[in-house]
Amino acid sequence: MIKLEHVNKSFHNGKPAVRDVSFEVNKGETLVLLGTSGSGKTTTLRMINRLLTPDSGQISVNGESVNTQQIESLRRNIGYVLQDNGLFPHYTVAENIGIVPALLKWDKKRIEERTRTLMEKLHLSVADHYHVYPQQLSGGQQQRVGLARALAADPPVLLMDEPFGALDPVTRTSVRREFRSLDEIHNKTVIMVTHDVQEAFELGNRICLMDKGAIQQTGTPAELLFKPANDFVSSFFREQRFLLELNALRLADISQWLNNAAPTEDHIPVLKGEDSCWNALQQMTTLSAPVSIAFEDKLVRVDTSELMQAFTQYKQTVSGHGRSSRLS
Numbered sequence: 001m002i003k004l005e006h007v008n009k010s011f012h013n014g015k016p017a018v019r020d021v022s023f024e025v026n027k028g029e030t031l032v033l034l035g036t037s038g039s040g041k042t043t044t045l046r047m048i049n050r051l052l053t054p055d056s057g058q059i060s061v062n063g064e065s066v067n068t069q070q071i072e073s074l075r076r077n078i079g080y081v082l083q084d085n086g087l088f089p090h091y092t093v094a095e096n097i098g099i100v101p102a103l104l105k106w107d108k109k110r111i112e113e114r115t116r117t118l119m120e121k122l123h124l125s126v127a128d129h130y131h132v133y134p135q136q137l138s139g140g141q142q143q144r145v146g147l148a149r150a151l152a153a154d155p156p157v158l159l160m161d162e163p164f165g166a167l168d169p170v171t172r173t174s175v176r177r178e179f180r181s182l183d184e185i186h187n188k189t190v191i192m193v194t195h196d197v198q199e200a201f202e203l204g205n206r207i208c209l210m211d212k213g214a215i216q217q218t219g220t221p222a223e224l225l226f227k228p229a230n231d232f233v234s235s236f237f238r239e240q241r242f243l244l245e246l247n248a249l250r251l252a253d254i255s256q257w258l259n260n261a262a263p264t265e266d267h268i269p270v271l272k273g274e275d276s277c278w279n280a281l282q283q284m285t286t287l288s289a290p291v292s293i294a295f296e297d298k299l300v301r302v303d304t305s306e307l308m309q310a311f312t313q314y315k316q317t318v319s320g321h322g323r324s325s326r327l328s
């Protein structure tokens with residue numbers, strides 16, 4: 001678990017880079033720090049592994065203040081992934097991945113096994129890439145090695161600073177998908193910095209939206225969209241709002257407006273309540289047919305117009321409450 005309480009940081013010019021930042025991230029959760037350039041995301045991240053020191057406030061990792069932990073053991077418990085991957089050019093792929101396990105004095109066989117396992121999980125060919133140097137790899141492969149290195153000693157915490165930022169859009173999507181499906185991250189506490197809204201919605205259980213060093217709102221993607229804390233938050237998502245809403249809303253959120261009983265003989269793939277509305281629309285478009293959805297209490301068959309009607313009804317309902325009335 002990571003906890004920040006009233007953290008402040010200014011650099012030499014005296015201008016605050018981070019202002020009164022507080023949040024908690026639990027085990028098994030991914031918090032995304034999202035915001036425009038210069039909003040204080042990287043500075044916040046770098047104070048957690050003590051690459052920077054806060055001027056005031058408290059930061060703890062797994063219940064202990066980062067200041068009282070030995071810096072080496074703190075950093076060994078934190079995997080760190082950077083945009084430019086930070087691989088050592090004179091180390092092979094395997095040597096790069098094995099750096100922290102070697103520091104922890106794992107025996108050679110264990111390091112080799114762990115390296116091979118991670119390479120396979122991240123779709124890096126052991127036969128082709130184990131002994132090569134980073135510059136012989138594509139950008140996407142280098143980033144996979146960076147991820148494998150951060151995960152090698154199975155640290156409980158993972159900090160990621162624009163980890164997919166240097167990749168082209170197609171590679172970025174596939175590395176992101178692989179990252180999301182890694183079983184390794186499910187028991188970790190993860191904080192990821194990005195300025196990519198789609199990425200934040202795809203990977204974050206919660207998003208912390210920052211502006212000018214201060215948090216504007218922390219919440220689930222749906223909370224930020226449907227219950228924005230202020231005008232900055234609602235305008236931040238304006239351009240991509242429709243797509244984001246479809247992505248953020250789960251079928252379970254709109255299930256009360258989906259009531260067509262499904263036929264018993266139903267060969268169409270079944271979606272579940274936790275799937276997003278966007279996912280359902282994609283399936284319907286691909287199949288050019290309605291889809292069936294299995295909720296805990298019912299099975300329904302839904303076409304595009306029924307889905308969009310339920311989506312609209314959900315929006316009308318939430319817009320009747322407080323700040324959500326800002327919905328367009």
Ligand SMILES: Nc1ncnc2c1ncn2[C@@H]1O[C@H](COP(=O)(O)OP(=O)(O)OP(=O)(O)O)[C@@H](O)[C@H]1O
Binds near residue numbers: 037038
């Ligand atoms: N080492 C430094 N010395 C002086 N000012 C700094 C330093 N690092 C960051 N800053 C300033 O602190 C503010 C926050 O920077 P930070 O890098 O945390 O923002 P960011 O949200 O991560 O931006 P980006 O997305 O562009 O990386 C900016 O105004 C930046 O210029």
